[in-house]
Amino acid sequence: MPENARAHIDSGRRQFFQTVLSSAVVEVAVQAGIELAAPLNLCAEIGLSPGAALEELLAGNQRFAANQLASIEQDLTMLKERTVGKQEPFAAVLACADSRVPVELVFDQTIGHIFVTRVAGNIVTSEIIASLEYGVAVLGVKTLLVLGHGNCGAVKAAMKADAVPGQISTLYPHLRQAVEQSDGNFDKAIEANTKIQAELLRTSSTVIRDAFKAGKLKVAAGVYDLSTGKVTLN
Numbered sequence: 081m082p083e084n085a086r087a088h089i090d091s092g093r094r095q096f097f098q099t100v101l102s103s104a105v106v107e108v109a110v111q112a113g114i115e116l117a118a119p120l121n122l123c124a125e126i127g128l129s130p131g132a133a134l135e136e137l138l139a140g141n142q143r144f145a146a147n148q149l150a151s152i153e154q155d156l157t158m159l160k161e162r163t164v165g166k167q168e169p170f171a172a173v174l175a176c177a178d179s180r181v182p183v184e185l186v187f188d189q190t191i192g193h194i195f196v197t198r199v200a201g202n203i204v205t206s207e208i209i210a211s212l213e214y215g216v217a218v219l220g221v222k223t224l225l226v227l228g229h230g231n232c233g234a235v236k237a238a239m240k241a242d243a244v245p246g247q248i249s250t251l252y253p254h255l256r257q258a259v260e261q262s263d264g265n266f267d268k269a270i271e272a273n274t275k276i277q278a279e280l281l282r283t284s285s286t287v288i289r290d291a292f293k294a295g296k297l298k299v300a301a302g303v304y305d306l307s308t309g310k311v312t313l314n
Contacts, residue, residue, distance in 0.1 A: 257272075
């Protein structure tokens with residue numbers, strides 16, 4: 081079969097499955113009587129206020145937790161074309177490197193919407209600060225979320241403080257304050273860590289601090305529940 085004919089068939093199949101899946105999502109929502117906020121398009125997201133940007137993240141998480149993803153309906157080809165030369169994300173997220181926390185999926189967002197930095201334990205380092213400062217000063221993100229998650233291996237390791245191979249133990253000092261505040265409670269340590277790291281961003285970065293004080297940026301902390309898919313702000 082000629083390549084152009086095969087490509088046409090593959091494109092048709094993708095469109096068919098996308099249409100079926102989108103219809104199924106709408107039908108489930110109608111039958112359940114659930115009204116979930118639709119995702120904003122890229123142009124609309126650029127003009128969001130800091131508060132509205134955080135609300136958009138949480139609305140997307142509600143869609144994700146309810147198995148009613150809407151970002152899959154967006155034209156990826158068009159998004160790729162529009163973001164080749166520039167990016168205009170409305171939010172930045174500092175997340176753990178854990179494979180169970182796919183940030184864009186968790187917030188039902190797609191190409192060009194979220195500026196993501198990831199490191200084990202979602203800790204603040206000079207490299208993380210530099211990256212997020214770029215997101216704030218150059219890209220103009222309106223909200224910055226430090227996202228922890230349940231059963232975090234980095235926090236668990238820091239609480240045990242056992243001998244580990246390689247450079248894994250270099251994470252421990254960044255997590256020590258959260259461990260000390262936890263009273264031995266694992267979940268409390270995870271939550272405390274997100275708050276501590278968010279406060280570090282507000283205070284240790286002049287770029288983030290100035291944007292936050294000027295009301296141009298919202299800095300928040302939250303925890304992702306692996307079982308429910310829900311993000312809860314701290």
